[in-house]
Amino acid sequence: MNDLDLLLLVSIGTTAVLFAFGTWRWAGALGTLLYALQLALLAVMRPELPLASGIGFEVLGYRLQWSLSGLGWFFAIITVASALFSAWFAAGEWGQHRRNLRLLHGGLALNVTAMLILLASDDLISLFIGWELVSWASYLAMVQRGGPAMDAAYRYLVYALAGALAVLVAIAMIAAQSPALDFGSVRVWFASAGNGTIWTVMLLTMAGFGVKMGLLPLHLWQPAAYSESPGPIAAFLGAISSRMGLFAIIVVLAQLIGLERLGNLPVAFSFWNANEFWAWLAALTLIVPTFIALTQNDARMLLAWHGIGQGGYMLLGILIATPLGVSGGLMHVINYACYQAALFLAVTAVAHRTGTTDLDHLGGLINRMPLTYVTMLFCIIGLAGLPPMNGFVSKWMIYKALLDAQMPLLFVAAVIGTLGTILSVYKLIHNTFLGQLRLEHAQVNEVPISMWLPMILLALIVFITGWMPGLFLDLVDEAVVAIGITQLPHHLGGVDLGNGGLDMLWIVGVLLAAIGIGAIVYFLGNRSVRVGQFDNYAGGQILTADVPYQYSHQFYAGLLRVIQPWMRGGMAWGERALVSGADFLGGAMSGLYRAAPAGAYLLLAVLAALAVTLL
Amino acid sequence: MDFTHLFVELVLMPLIAFLVGLVMVLMLRKVRAKIERRIGPPLLQPLYDIVKLYSKKTQVSHGPMHEIAMMVALGGVIAMEVFLPVPGLNGLAEKGDLIVLIYLMMIPSLGLALGVGACANPNGSIGISRALTAMVAYDIPLMIVVAGVALFHGTTSLPEIIAAQQAGGMSTWGIVQTPVLALGGLIAAYAMLGKEPFEIYVAPAEIATGPMVEMSGKFMGTLFVMQCFQLYAVGVLYTTLFLGGGEYWISFLPKIFAVVFIPLAMTNVFPRYKTEDVLKWMWKWAGGFALAGLALVVMK
Numbered sequence: 001m002n003d004l005d006l007l008l009l010v011s012i013g014t015t016a017v018l019f020a021f022g023t024w025r026w027a028g029a030l031g032t033l034l035y036a037l038q039l040a041l042l043a044v045m046r047p048e049l050p051l052a053s054g055i056g057f058e059v060l061g062y063r064l065q066w067s068l069s070g071l072g073w074f075f076a077i078i079t080v081a082s083a084l085f086s087a088w089f090a091a092g093e094w095g096q097h098r099r100n101l102r103l104l105h106g107g108l109a110l111n112v113t114a115m116l117i118l119l120a121s122d123d124l125i126s127l128f129i130g131w132e133l134v135s136w137a138s139y140l141a142m143v144q145r146g147g148p149a150m151d152a153a154y155r156y157l158v159y160a161l162a163g164a165l166a167v168l169v170a171i172a173m174i175a176a177q178s179p180a181l182d183f184g185s186v187r188v189w190f191a192s193a194g195n196g197t198i199w200t201v202m203l204l205t206m207a208g209f210g211v212k213m214g215l216l217p218l219h220l221w222q223p224a225a226y227s228e229s230p231g232p233i234a235a236f237l238g239a240i241s242s243r244m245g246l247f248a249i250i251v252v253l254a255q256l257i258g259l260e261r262l263g264n265l266p267v268a269f270s271f272w273n274a275n276e277f278w279a280w281l282a283a284l285t286l287i288v289p290t291f292i293a294l295t296q297n298d299a300r301m302l303l304a305w306h307g308i309g310q311g312g313y314m315l316l317g318i319l320i321a322t323p324l325g326v327s328g329g330l331m332h333v334i335n336y337a338c339y340q341a342a343l344f345l346a347v348t349a350v351a352h353r354t355g356t357t358d359l360d361h362l363g364g365l366i367n368r369m370p371l372t373y374v375t376m377l378f379c380i381i382g383l384a385g386l387p388p389m390n391g392f393v394s395k396w397m398i399y400k401a402l403l404d405a406q407m408p409l410l411f412v413a414a415v416i417g418t419l420g421t422i423l424s425v426y427k428l429i430h431n432t433f434l435g436q437l438r439l440e441h442a443q444v445n446e447v448p449i450s451m452w453l454p455m456i457l458l459a460l461i462v463f464i465t466g467w468m469p470g471l472f473l474d475l476v477d478e479a480v481v482a483i484g485i486t487q488l489p490h491h492l493g494g495v496d497l498g499n500g501g502l503d504m505l506w507i508v509g510v511l512l513a514a515i516g517i518g519a520i521v522y523f524l525g526n527r528s529v530r531v532g533q534f535d536n537y538a539g540g541q542i543l544t545a546d547v548p549y550q551y552s553h554q555f556y557a558g559l560l561r562v563i564q565p566w567m568r569g570g571m572a573w574g575e576r577a578l579v580s581g582a583d584f585l586g587g588a589m590s591g592l593y594r595a596a597p598a599g600a601y602l603l604l605a606v607l608a609a610l611a612v613t614l615l
Numbered sequence: 616m617d618f619t620h621l622f623v624e625l626v627l628m629p630l631i632a633f634l635v636g637l638v639m640v641l642m643l644r645k646v647r648a649k650i651e652r653r654i655g656p657p658l659l660q661p662l663y664d665i666v667k668l669y670s671k672k673t674q675v676s677h678g679p680m681h682e683i684a685m686m687v688a689l690g691g692v693i694a695m696e697v698f699l700p701v702p703g704l705n706g707l708a709e710k711g712d713l714i715v716l717i718y719l720m721m722i723p724s725l726g727l728a729l730g731v732g733a734c735a736n737p738n739g740s741i742g743i744s745r746a747l748t749a750m751v752a753y754d755i756p757l758m759i760v761v762a763g764v765a766l767f768h769g770t771t772s773l774p775e776i777i778a779a780q781q782a783g784g785m786s787t788w789g790i791v792q793t794p795v796l797a798l799g800g801l802i803a804a805y806a807m808l809g810k811e812p813f814e815i816y817v818a819p820a821e822i823a824t825g826p827m828v829e830m831s832g833k834f835m836g837t838l839f840v841m842q843c844f845q846l847y848a849v850g851v852l853y854t855t856l857f858l859g860g861g862e863y864w865i866s867f868l869p870k871i872f873a874v875v876f877i878p879l880a881m882t883n884v885f886p887r888y889k890t891e892d893v894l895k896w897m898w899k900w901a902g903g904f905a906l907a908g909l910a911l912v913v914m915k
Contacts, residue, residue: 366678367678373680386718386721387722396715403714403762403766406913408763408765411758411762412755415754415755415758416755416758419751422721422747422750423747423748423750426725426732426743430728434729434733434735435732435740437735500713500771503709503710503711506707507698507707507715511694511719511722513694514629514694515687515694516690518689518690519686521837521840522685522833524669525670525833526669526671526672526832529673529674530677530678531676533677536734536736550735550737550740551740551744556744556747557890558745558891559751559891562895
């Protein structure tokens with residue numbers, strides 16, 4: 001039994017233990033410890049990568065095997081770490097007065113197990129098994145709150161099943177032609193396959209795996225499904241769940257087909273190749289959901305929409321196919337997981353104290369919940385991709401790689417996404433923590449340490465790895481090498497390129513020093529008097545606390561008046577059309593079987609026979 | 616590079632930026648005065664104003680975030696100066712490139728936005744919402760311009776962009792090589808300064824000066840100092856990208872003053888756009904020129 005077997009065993013054990021003792025008072029703490037153990041196991045197995053599992057068997061002549069490559073290991077680290085922080089958050093006060101804790105802790109552990117099995121898959125069938133496990137496990141995680149959550153989860157399930165069928169068809173196509181289904185043989189088969197075959201297989205797999213990733217136009221299920229799940233689960237799902245789709249896409253596009261081949265695969269009737277095609281789809285995925293996020297009035301929905309958009313950056317980075325781009329794209333996965341988890345936790349903390357996540361019914365909580373505010377502040381800077389947080393580093397790498405690869409329009413697209421994110425996250429923090437404090441929240445307190453400590457730790461990771469991105473780039477290297485891309489030379493502070501590099505050690509250092517100077521200059525001025533939070537005026541009148549004057553609804557009215565005409569909900573319309581089409585067909589079939597008189601069948605049969613004879 | 620030398624550069628660069636920025640603010644006010652047929656303020660008036668604001672007796676703070684935001688905003692503009700190479704001083708331009716610089720330029724705005732939000736004044740919040748919208752308006756064209764420049768020179772390192780432009784005298788300047796891009800950049804730089812007709816977020820008649828509405832004393836003073844740095848930064852950035860940077864201060868200073876003078880000379884005769892008109896106008900004209908310039912660069 002090697003480390004990988006042990007890890008899978010521990011993970012399955014965690015699931016079993018948490019389902020068994022989920023309602024026990026210390027279940028959350030136990031879960032946290034068990035995730036920490038899994039994380040330790042992952043750290044131990046790092047020198048042994050790629051590590052093949054001893055488990056494996058043969059079904060109908062196909063060998064099923066599991067093996068953790070550097071890529072899977074990288075994603076596994078993020079998965080287990082996200083689960084750790086989510087479980088920690090739920091372990092204390094948050095979980096105390098909640099029903100369904102068994103489902104919460106057990107469901108989380110089951111998700112981790114399913115994801116580890118997926119990440120360790122080494123052939124197409126084990127990949128598919130892992131994929132289905134992940135799909136059903138996420139359904140279990142999403143469905144917990146009932147009501148709208150059930151609807152959202154059901155919608156997800158329909159998408160996931162349709163996607164899984166597409167993947168299954170693709171695997172069947174490969175199985176019909178390739179001698180074996182392990183990744184090595186499939187890679188060889190892809191190298192010899194014709195362009196048409198590759199396109200078919202690629203479109204089918206991208207449609208399947210793209211569902212999970214929220215690739216446009218398959219993203220519609222995601223915001224509601226994530227935001228309706230219980231807070232810590234939402235943090236976990238938001239941080240890593242969609243990235244399983246990205247992982248599978250990387251396996252297919254980069255490991256099996258190969259990014260080079262992708263660049264030589266023409267799109268019919270155009271100057272494009274497959275690489276550019278997917279890159280532009282990724283660009284759309286990062287722009288459109290970001291601007292939809294801007295219009296959201298619910299904090300969790302806003303974050304969930306950003307989750308889709310940030311996935312676009314990752315795919316875009318990987319499709320650039322240069323060491324810098326691939327490293328940037330993969331680094332964005334881990335950076336994003338840190339701040340997205342923390343943001344969901346922060347929003348959950350606010351909801352825990354105020355009972356709402358409606359951005360029109362919050363505000364001014366900064367002095368009531370300062371630690372949650374700091375978490376959100378650090379993490380929105382990360383999400384927006386501004387220095388000094390880690391989100392900036394990965395986005396910088398993607399920008400730089402796009403410019404170096406002569407793709408200026410994609411660069412502009414990436415920047416537009418970032419600008420939209422800046423606006424949207426400012427709205428999030430403004431409407432929650434800044435502005436007018438509502439009277440009913442005047443007595444709200446900070447969340448207890450069991451909730452703020454994991455959040456603050458995540459926020460610190462976001463800051464520290466922004467200062468020293470080399471820490472994460474070391475992990476990224478394992479994944480980059482596993483894809484078959486040259487390792488990106490880097491140091492603790494960033495990367496050193498011939499034509500303009502990045503050294504965050506200096507940048508953040510100077511920024512902090514300059515803020516220090518700013519502080520000195522500030523204190524050189526005359527003393528200021530602090531006034532209370534309710535001491536305000538506008539339009540020559542004293543504003544009293546009982547009058548709502550928070551500017552929060554339609555925060556970017558001017559911008560929306562310009563861009564809203566473009567947001568006509570075309571994709572949602574398409575989904576509705578599909579649903580009503582299926583509904584109609586179903587009704588017609590049902591009517592045919594149930595209501596049509598026997599004479600009609602006879603007539604149809606005669607007509608059919610006539611047609612056959614005549615033709 | 617030895618440490619003392621670097622340290623001197625790190626101190627000198629923001630200091631020069633501040634002093635030159637003060638003169639630029641003076642120029643701003645003098646130009647406006649001349650157009651309005653006034654005499655205008657004396658030479659040291661900007662300095663007097665800063666001293667006055669910092670030493671005012673009544674200074675209202677709306678809590679820690681309001682104060683920290685001022686430090687971050689000022690720190691952000693100071694930090695950004697050391698990544699902008701000027702004649703004889705490269706500072707940290709090797710450690711962060713053009714993209715880093717552009718993103719560092721957003722830090723002060725974000726800091727300010729947080730501070731204004733903490734003031735809980737609806738006019739301030741509306742101002743920030745408009746300011747961020749204006750940022751979307753001018754940053755998209757600006758980024759297209761950045762992409763064009765980076766593609767044209769094959770690098771995002773500012774010293775290398777300057778060196779490439781200085782290689783053949785005036786004929787290798789960006790404004791000669793990529794004139795359309797330079798025009799788009801100039802319009803974006805104009806909007807970046809936030810003067811009429813793009814001053815939607817100040818809009819004294821509508822939202823009582825927006826972000827500044829709760830700023831008294833040293834808070835207002837910090838904004839004043841920030842303006843000095845920002846005027847200078849816009850001038851230097853444009854000069855670096857299109858006017859060949861600077862070999863000597865004697866030729867560099869006129870260039871940066873010229874860049875800032877163009878918008879300042881025009882701004883006084885304009886009223887104010889509506890928010891959505893700023894967006895449409897900037898995307899149409901600045902964005903259009905920038906895209907055309909980018910297309911020309913790509914075709915070369």
